[in-house]
Structure formats: C-alpha cells, structure tokens
Amino acid sequence: MTRLAFIGGGNMARSLIGGLLKTGAAASSIRVAEPQAQAREALGREFGVATFAENRLAAEDADILLLAVKPQVMPALKAELRDLLQRQRPMLVSIAAGVRLDQLERWFGSHLPIVRCMPNTPALIGAGATGLCANARVSPPQKAQAQHILDAVGLTRWIGDEALMDTVTALSGSGPAYFFALVEALEDAAVAQGLPRETARALAAQTCLGAGRMLAESGEAPGELRRRVTSPNGTTQAALESFAADGLARIAANAIGAATRRGAELAAELDAKEPRP
Ligand SMILES: NC(=O)C1=CN([C@@H]2O[C@H](COP(=O)(O)OP(=O)(O)OC[C@H]3O[C@@H](n4cnc5c(N)ncnc54)[C@H](O)[C@@H]3O)[C@@H](O)[C@H]2O)C=CC1
Numbered sequence: 001m002t003r004l005a006f007i008g009g010g011n012m013a014r015s016l017i018g019g020l021l022k023t024g025a026a027a028s029s030i031r032v033a034e035p036q037a038q039a040r041e042a043l044g045r046e047f048g049v050a051t052f053a054e055n056r057l058a059a060e061d062a063d064i065l066l067l068a069v070k071p072q073v074m075p076a077l078k079a080e081l082r083d084l085l086q087r088q089r090p091m092l093v094s095i096a097a098g099v100r101l102d103q104l105e106r107w108f109g110s111h112l113p114i115v116r117c118m119p120n121t122p123a124l125i126g127a128g129a130t131g132l133c134a135n136a137r138v139s140p141p142q143k144a145q146a147q148h149i150l151d152a153v154g155l156t157r158w159i160g161d162e163a164l165m166d167t168v169t170a171l172s173g174s175g176p177a178y179f180f181a182l183v184e185a186l187e188d189a190a191v192a193q194g195l196p197r198e199t200a201r202a203l204a205a206q207t208c209l210g211a212g213r214m215l216a217e218s219g220e221a222p223g224e225l226r227r228r229v230t231s232p233n234g235t236t237q238a239a240l241e242s243f244a245a246d247g248l249a250r251i252a253a254n255a256i257g258a259a260t261r262r263g264a265e266l267a268a269e270l271d272a273k274e275p276r277p
C-alpha cells in the first residue's frame, strides 16, 4: 500500500483526498499535515484520515509527499523537511501554481524524484483536469503512481515541456473560474431582462453542464457542436456575431496570457526572496 502524506490540507488537498477515497484508496494510507486545528478536525471527521499539526510527523515513512500549500509557503517547508528528505527518498508531488521543478530540486534536493502537476477544483467531484510533468529522477513506476493519484479525480495529461505548465495552469487550473464568471455574467444579463434569479441561475448552470458533457462525451470538435446550435440567421448567430464584434477571441487570449505571466511571476517572486549565493 502506497503511503501518501499531504503537506497542507486546504481546498485542493480536500478535493484530491475525497477523490482518492471514492476510488478505493484506504483512509489509513493517507496522512495530512495541516496547521489549522479546525481544518484538521474536519479532515479527520469527513475522511477518516490521520492528521498532524507538524509536517515532519505526517511525512515520516511516506512514499509520496503531496505538497498542497500556497506557492509562497513552499520555501518554508524546506528547513522542516530537509533532514527527513535526506534519510528517506519519497517522491514529491507539487500542485503549486508557477513553482518550477528546478526550484523544488533546489529547496528539497536534486536527488529526489519530483512531479509538478496542476489539477483543478472539479477534482472534488471526480471531474478534474490535471497536467503533469516530471524531473529525470522519476522512474516509470513512480510516474504511474503519480498519474494514478490524479486519475482518481479526473482526466490527466503529461506535459513534455515544463515551460508549458504555466499555460496549463492558465487553461485548466484557473479555467473553472472562467466558466463560473461567464455563467454569472449570463445570469445577470437574463435577470436584467426580467427572468427570476433562481430560474436564470438554474438554466445557465444546466446549459454549462450540458455543453460541457457534450464536449467531453461526443468526441466532436467544439466548432462542430457550435455550428449545430447555430441556425442560419437565427438567435445564436446574432449572439455569436455580437461576441465576435466585442472580441471574444482576443478577450480569451489576453486572459490566458495574463494568467500564464502570473504563473511565471509567482516563481520569480520566490527566486527573488532567496539569498544570492
Ligand atoms: N484552488 C485551486 O483551484 C487550485 C490550487 N492549486 C494550488 O494548490 C495549492 C493549494 O491551494 P488551495 O488548496 O486552494 O489553498 P488553501 O489555502 O485552501 O490550502 C493550503 C493549506 O495549507 C496550509 N498551510 C499553510 N502553511 C502551511 C505549512 N507551513 N505547512 C503545511 N500546511 C500549511 C493552510 O492552512 C491551508 O489549509 C496552491 O499552491 C495552488 O497554487 C492548484 C490547482 C488548482
């Protein structure tokens, strides 16, 4: 049984733990380090996993350490885990946005197998999307182990070029928020025309779900699905022409660009905080 220790028990850790347990992982194989007492208590109660206030205690004897803290917290783990990572050689799996493999190697040791991945919050309901990349120390069986953890909560894709992980973060890591924002805007527009809020929300959310399922399940390209909704000179055509006139493609490209740049900045901010050799 692979022993898995989460360092950080926040939103993403909860999503991943929930998914793993649903797909048959034993609660006894999972430990979680989380500084907040309330969060520890909730993790123990809801998932039946062992929780620890100290990272070292959770990490002891783990085969895999899943680093699920904010990027800014990552360097602080270094001192706490250094001794243990010399004695044991677990695989590290980081889900922190922006944080690069070379930074993780510098902080935790270049002797370690390390996987950098980017999941998203729909992992909580088994509908996550994760991009992964690995350093050269990760063996094929370890790659399979890392993938198995993320497969438990949705779709996975290996990304050969780590430089593209910030693009993955911009696309699918942050992506759920874009669809939520679009649904909010559509709902507000319909409410402004007089539709009751509850009705507008239900119709918009179900439309998002239906479109998402068609994209995932039909095997058809989004353009083809779009064309089938769009009757010549009909209502959809009027709306899509309005989107195009307002620059939808440019809006999306700018947003993906902004998120990608922010990922690189998060990493650069961590580099800037380190003392120069
Ligand atoms: N929220 C999202 O949609 C996604 C987040 N991520 C990444 O996942 C990571 C975690 O994000 P969330 O779960 O959203 O944040 P969160 O704030 O919900 O969870 C982080 C947890 O780490 C704990 N923590 C703080 N300092 C710690 C320390 N020194 N040792 C151990 N635990 C400590 C906090 O108490 C908190 O419970 C981030 O690096 C983020 O970039 C990745 C994909 C999607």
Ligand SMILES: O=C(O)[C@@H]1CCC=N1
Pocket: 097, 169, 173, 174
């Ligand atoms: O907003 C963020 O920085 C994190 C990474 C992807 C989703 N949430």
